[in-house]
Amino acid sequence: MAANGSLDAHGSLLDNGFASTDDLVSDWYIYETMEPAVPQDDMFPNVIPDCDPTISPRLYHTCMAPISLAVLIGLSLLVKRKRLHPSCWNGVPGLLSPANFLEEEGNRGLVAAVFGILFSSLCVLVLDSDPLPLISDSSQHNREYWKILALLYYPAFYYPLVACATVRHRASYFVGCLLSWCHCVVHIWQKVDCPQSPKIYRYYSVLSYVPIILCLVVLSLWYPALLIRSFTGQEESLEKEVTGRGYYKKYLKALLSKRSRKGGSTKVEESRLSRVQAYLGSYVYAPQEGFRIPLKLVLSTTTAVIAVYQVALLLLVAVVPTIQIVRVEMTKDVVVLLVQFGLVPSENPGGVPGNMEMELSTVKYYLWSLEVCYICSLVLCCLLTFAMLMRTLVMHRNNLKALYQGAVLDVFYKAHILRPSRQAVVCWMSFAGFQTAFVCLGLLIQQVIFFICSVAFTFLFVIPLQSGTNTYLFKILQNMWPFWLTLVVTVIVQNLAAHYQFLEQHPLWKELTNRRALYIVSYLFFPINILVGVLAGLWRMVISALYNAIHFCRLDISLLNRSVETFDPGYHAYCHYLKIEVSQSHPVMKAFCLLLLQLSRPEGQPGLRPSNVEEGIQLMQTKKVPSSRAKFRQSRARWWLAYTLLNNPSLMACRKTALSDPTANGTRLSPPKP
Amino acid sequence: MAANGSLDAHGSLLDNGFASTDDLVSDWYIYETMEPAVPQDDMFPNVIPDCDPTISPRLYHTCMAPISLAVLIGLSLLVKRKRLHPSCWNGVPGLLSPANFLEEEGNRGLVAAVFGILFSSLCVLVLDSDPLPLISDSSQHNREYWKILALLYYPAFYYPLVACATVRHRASYFVGCLLSWCHCVVHIWQKVDCPQSPKIYRYYSVLSYVPIILCLVVLSLWYPALLIRSFTGQEESLEKEVTGRGYYKKYLKALLSKRSRKGGSTKVEESRLSRVQAYLGSYVYAPQEGFRIPLKLVLSTTTAVIAVYQVALLLLVAVVPTIQIVRVEMTKDVVVLLVQFGLVPSENPGGVPGNMEMELSTVKYYLWSLEVCYICSLVLCCLLTFAMLMRTLVMHRNNLKALYQGAVLDVFYKAHILRPSRQAVVCWMSFAGFQTAFVCLGLLIQQVIFFICSVAFTFLFVIPLQSGTNTYLFKILQNMWPFWLTLVVTVIVQNLAAHYQFLEQHPLWKELTNRRALYIVSYLFFPINILVGVLAGLWRMVISALYNAIHFCRLDISLLNRSVETFDPGYHAYCHYLKIEVSQSHPVMKAFCLLLLQLSRPEGQPGLRPSNVEEGIQLMQTKKVPSSRAKFRQSRARWWLAYTLLNNPSLMACRKTALSDPTANGTRLSPPKP
Known part of the structure; x- marks a missing residue:
């Protein structure tokens, strides 16, 4: 029984809270048991058939977990044989890297999909009664432990799906294909077998698995594409072996050709409309040529979007069907009670149960x-959260660009040193998790606030206007209009007096005048200004609460005052995240490092001779300037380098540290002689 | 009947909300009417005698209002005859200035006392049923209009009390004495006659009048002191005629002798304890030599302190006596109901009314x-608000000092031009009112939050620990310990790994190492980091809510993020207030202006010759450097001027504007030739 099920669940909740109310609760439900003619329309058939899928979750995990392990070991050996150096992680041959989060890789969508699967699994796990399908023991007490174990099991379970792509071998792509197809087919099959489940809402289980299935579909299309490309685009795949080279080249080109764009930015006086357009445009994330959001941000955005879906789904299916059931099953007896409590307006306030048709329809x-x-507030919350996520991406890009150019004070309020530290590493590791969790919490908070506001608006404003009853708000407003009028008149009078009486208007400056009158007005209006202040205070309360609720999901701004902004855990994590990201994956630095890597390889490509690689200029050669003489080229190269460093002062530190360590390879990056 | 009175008040509130619950409410009160033996101890005698004071408020106002008016007209004529120029306010002979808010005056306490009286009158007025004692008509509908009229009546009524001091004439001091004594005696007499009133709480009326009486006592001591001083200290009073000269002298001396103090501020490495001490010390406002808080801030602080008193008093007497009455009059029948609702633990859950002694004592x-x-939360709120007010004063002083020296970016996040504007004048006028209103609202918000928190703490933590019942919280904590342990272990592991594995520790810098392991850990801990993120999000919510609630009463900080901080109405008002204050009452500028004024007077004191007044140096002559030759003095004077301007760059603008306007007197302030 869906209806009774959900109501019984409420009953048991009540039982926990109020120990001795059993008889009251049972009394309450007499209405239902006594009336067998409760309308059971097609929307709420009350039997969900018991369903065992052909491939049970237990079977699936029992088979796939060993296969995943075998794949992992196999790939490790393959890599070990191929190019893994024993010096990594102190000689342990070890695990594959799931993804190179600080490098620029081609397979960003693939990694994002796996993180999406992980997060969705966590969502399913939190509400699941059978957290670890490998283990059949699911008693109440042990379930907690299995849940904790499952938190580590699921990442390991899906590990091969992401690791196959980082190996960059034809065999690994093939294994990835097989694995992703396997996972995808099993999940789809399970849900086709058993589309309904009694938990929360009959289709909740299917709907909550939609992101997992979508991500698996992405994977099972991505791996074949990689495999096919490894066969056809042989040349290109070799080129891609040094990851992200294309991106760093593009970044440098965009950076060095920036002057031409700069000319157009010196606009005078923009109109108000264009400023509004620019403001709204700043909330739309449009990709810019020559800049890519780092992988960690892609991941956090993906999981944040999935988080919005999962939380909104849960909020929807936990409440709306219940309201619908209550609405359909509403009886006259309950209406009598509501009328007696004064919650529903009625023409016969005594509440005769037989004559309550109109009141029933009102209820x-x-x-x-x-x-x-x-539903409206939920839609509004989701839209706002998406807008905030877009804005976050825009701000991330702006902040990263500013920090790449060394403009630390444009981003942070106080000067920071962009250098790794313990805290920074920990914050970098947990950044995506924080972003996801904050989106979940932010959506919940927004939903509570907006639902209360919209209900208040509806029941105090819309319904009274429609029906003419319960016009408390209008009565209050009507009674208080002289008060509001006084306040408005006072504010207007003060503004007019300030403009025409107390300010001497010179063409170039304004000066205070008529001071005695100013003092008198200031004294006489003091009591009224206190009342204006009360309104301003209420507005301050409302605006700060709304602002903080709406911007809760954004890590790039602090919810606290600027002097204590790093006490905000979200902003603190973001600041440290930026430190690692900027110091470790500066595109220009990466470009230089790549050149060094290519230099140290014996099969260096022709055209990359050490002499002109030294200044890392090869990357910056645009088509416009063909070079002829070596002398001219060298001087221009040095100028490019100086210009690059001038535009990226944060790189200076890296060069200096490289220089002070004689064992590092960085000696090649010696500064040009003046 | 105090008890029935307050309960009936609640009943009528309920009546407004629920129209048809009259019978329910009357049923509820059957307990009282049926039990005549309700314990009526000495704390709650239930008859407040009707009381008409000998001098009724109506008589008082009918007599004093004409007297005040007569005093005002008389003083105006006196001043007109004496020194009022017809050019002020376009020739209207007009009103006296209540206080020169932008000048530095001696009678700050007096003005503050009058503002305190005004604010307390407003507090009394808001809850009063008879707002304008001059008018006997107090029907429900007209009362609103009388209240609005009273908002303007009270400032006018107390106007002579403050205006008498600004006239600076012996007769005005004498009139001020008489008036303040009159007001004071009448108020004290009224309250001695009728100490009790039926409104809210029997002593509420007396207690709410305490600030008014105290302020009147201050006035009735201040005016005699002024009168006596005008007889005895003839010389000094003449000296004081140019107001605040002493202060500006002191400010300049402190400014110019700052170098000696600066030497001690270059301390190396402070210990943690001393930093904590310095932090706590920054919350204590200790007066600094050579600097005085402007008059407007003194007023706003005074009214804010009175606001704390009035709001706390209202919160106290509106709730605590009611709780006490309910506690004393609690009967076994109510206890039975509470036990049946499960709110009170009981050994006989059936609820036999005869055997409820223990449950009654529990309730x-x-x-x-x-x-x-x-009461505890109320005390905490008041203490916090006082701490915030102290801190506000400290911040005001720091901000003003910084702005005097032209350090705009130390105070504001973006550059501002410190110049009067319409908005700035309006904000300056309403600043004290805003501060007062914000303190009231802030106290209310804090009380709600702290009361809920303390009740939750008591009933979920303290009482379960004492009695061993209702241990929900402990059960939840007990069930969830593996979860907490996991989170803690994860965070510790990540920190340790970051410190020992992922960071290469060089003596001078740290570098990221073992990247593959970092990526693996980052991937595997992703689900757990989401849960850590949920906790961080909750902490973000709690800390931002608490921070904003506690700092609500402070205008000098914005509750919004730094990029939108001026959308906060409080902070917006504060920024504009600072603009007016700094541009119009810069102490150094005032010192120069005073010199110019003295110069233009025919009876210039000896020793203030135009030649050395020109650079405004007379004020800065310290005792250490006796001057001998005119040449040397002039060159040194110019150096002083340059130094002063160097330390107060915001003055430069004033000098320039003075120069560009050939009609102004400012031509004397020509810059020294190099």
């Missing part, structure tokens, strides 16, 4: 209004 | 706990 209308408010 | 104990929580 049903109220419940429908509640439902509409709930 | 009384719970009510007593509620009372204790309420």
Whole structure:
């Protein structure tokens, strides 16, 4: 029984809270048991068939876990044989890297999909009664332990799916294909077998698995594409072996050709409309040529979007079906009670149960209004959260670009040293998790606030306007209009007096005048200004609460005052994340490092001679300037280098440290002689 | 009947909300009417005698209002005859200035006392049923209009009390004495006649009048002191005629002798303890030599302190007596109901009314706990608000000093031009009102939050520990310990790994190493990091809510993020207030202006010859450097001027504007030739 099920769940909740209310609760439900003619329409058939999928979760995990392990070991040996150096991680031959989060890789979508699967699994896990399908023991007490174990099991379980791509071998792509197809088929099969489940809402289970299935579909298309490309585009795959070279080249080109764009930015006086357009445009993330968001941000955005979906789904299916059931099953007896409590307006306040048709429809209308408010506020929350995520991406890009150019004070309020530290590494590791969790919490907070606001608006404003009852708000407003008028008149009078009486208007400056009158007005209006201040205070409360609720999911701004902004855990994590990201994956630095790597390889490509690699200029050769003489080229190369460093002062530190360590390879990056 | 009165008030509130619950409410009160033996101890005698004071408020206002008006007209004529120029306010002979808010005056306490009286009158007025004692008509509908009229009446009514001091004439001091004594005696007499009133709480009326009476006492001591001084200290009073000269002298001396103090501020490495001490010390406002808080801030602080008193008093007397009455009058029948609702633990859950002694005492104990929580949170709120007010004063001083020296970016996040504007004048006028209103609202918000927190703490933590019942929280914590342990272990492991594995420790810098392991850890801990993120998000929510609630009463910080901080109405008002204050009452500028004024007077004191007044140096002559030759003096004077301007760059603008306007007197302030 869906209806009874959910109501019984409430009953048991109540039982926990109020120990001795069993008889009251059972009394309450007499209405239902006594009336067998409760309308059971097609929307709420109350039997969900028991269903065992052909491939049970236990079978699936029992088979796939060993296969995954075998794949992992096999790939490790393959890599070990191929190019893994024993010096990594103190000689342990070890695990494959899941993804090179600080490098620029081609397979960003693939990694993002795996993180999406992981996060969705966590969502399913939190509400699941059978967290670890490998183990059949699921008693109440042990379940906690299995859940904790599952938190580590799932990343390991899906590990091969992401590791196959980092190996960059034809065999690994093939294994990745097989694995992703396997996972995908099993999940789809399970859900086709058993689309309904009794948990929360009959289709909740299917809907909550949609992101997993979508991500698996992405994977099972991505791996074949990689495999096919490894066969056809032989040349290109070799080129790609040094990851992300294309991107760093593009970044440098965009950086060095920036002057031409700069000319257009010196606009005078923009109109108000264009400023509004620019403001709205700053909330839309449009990719810019020559700049890519780092992988960690792609991951956090992906999981954040999935988080919005999962939380919104849970909020929707946990409440809306219940309201619908209550609305359909509303009886006259309950209406009598509501009328007696004064919650529903009635023409016969005594509450005769036989004559309550109109009141019943009113109650049903109220419940429908509640439902509409709930869904509207949920939609609003989701839209706002998406807007905030877009804005976050824009801000991330701006901040990263500013920090790449060394403009630390454009981003942080106080000067920071962009250098790894213990805290920075920990924050970098947990950044994606924080972003995801904050989106979940932010959505919940917004939903609570907006639902309360919309219900208040509906029941105090819309419904009274429609029906003419419950016009408390209008009565209060009507009674208080002289008060509001006084405040408005006071504010206007003060503004007018300030403009025309107390300010002497010179063409170039304004000066205070008529001071005595100013003092008198200031004294006489003191009591009224206190009341204006009360309104301003209420506005301060509302605006700060709303601002903080809406911007809760954004890590790039602090919710605290600027003097204590790093006490905000989200902003603190973001600042440290930026430190690692900027100091470790500066595109220009990466470009230089890549050149060094290519130099140290014996099969260096022709055209990359050490002499002109030294200044790392090969990357910056644009088509416009063909070079002829070596002398001219060298001087220009040095100028490019100086210009690059001038535009990226944060690189200076890296060069200096490289220089002070004689064992490093960085000696090649010696500064040009003046 | 105090008890019935307050309960009936609640009843009527309920009536407004629920129209048809009259019978329910009357049922509820059957307990009281049926039990005549309700314990009526000495704390709650239930008859407040009707009381008409000998001097009724109506008589008082009918007599004093004409007297005040007559005093005002008389003083105006006196001043007109004496020295009022017809050019002020376009020739209207007009009103006296209540206080020169932008000048430095001696009678700051007097002005503050009058503002305190005004604010307290407003507090009394808001809750009063008879707002304008001059008018006997107090029907429900007209009362609103009388209240609005009273908002303007009270400032006018107390106007002579403050205006008498600004006239600076012996007769005005004498009139001020008489008036303040009159007001004071009448108020004290009224309250001695009728100490009790039925409104809210029997002593509420007396207690809410305490600030008014105290302020009147201050006035009725201040005016005699002024009168006596005008007779005895003839010389000094003449000296004081140019107001605040002493202060500006002191400010300049402190400014110019700052170098000696600066030497001690270059301390190396402070210990953690001394930093904590310095932090706590920054919350204590200790007056500094050579600097005085402007008058407006003194006023706003005074009214804010009175606001704390009034709001705390109202919160106290509106709730605590009611709880006490409910506790004393608690009957076994109510206890039975509470036991049946499961709110009170019981050994006989059936709820036999005869055998409820223990449960009755438990309920009384719970009510007593509620009372204790309420009072504790109220005390905490008041202390926090006082701390915030102190801190505000410290910040005001720092900000003003920084702006005097032209360090705009130390105070504001973006560059501002410190110049009067319409908005700035309006904000300056309403600043004291805003500060007062924000303190009231902030106290209310804090009380709600702290009361809920303390009740939750008491009933979920303290009482379960004492009695061993209702141990929900402990059960939840007990069930969830593996979860907490996992999170803690994860965070510790990540920190240790970051410190020992992922960071290469060089003596001078740290570098990221073992990247593959870092990526693996980062991937595997992703689900657990989401849960850590949820906790961080909750902490973010709590800390931002608490921070904003505690700092609500402070105008000098914005509750919004730094990029949108001026959308906060409080901070916006504060920024504009600072603009007016700094541009119009810069002490150094005032010192120069005073010199110019003295110069233009025919009876210039000896020793203020135009030649050396020109650079405004007379003020800065310290005792150490006796001057001998005119040449040397002039060159040194110019150096002083240059130094002063160097330390106060914001003055430069004033000098320039003065120069560009040939009609102004400022031509004397020509820059020294190099």
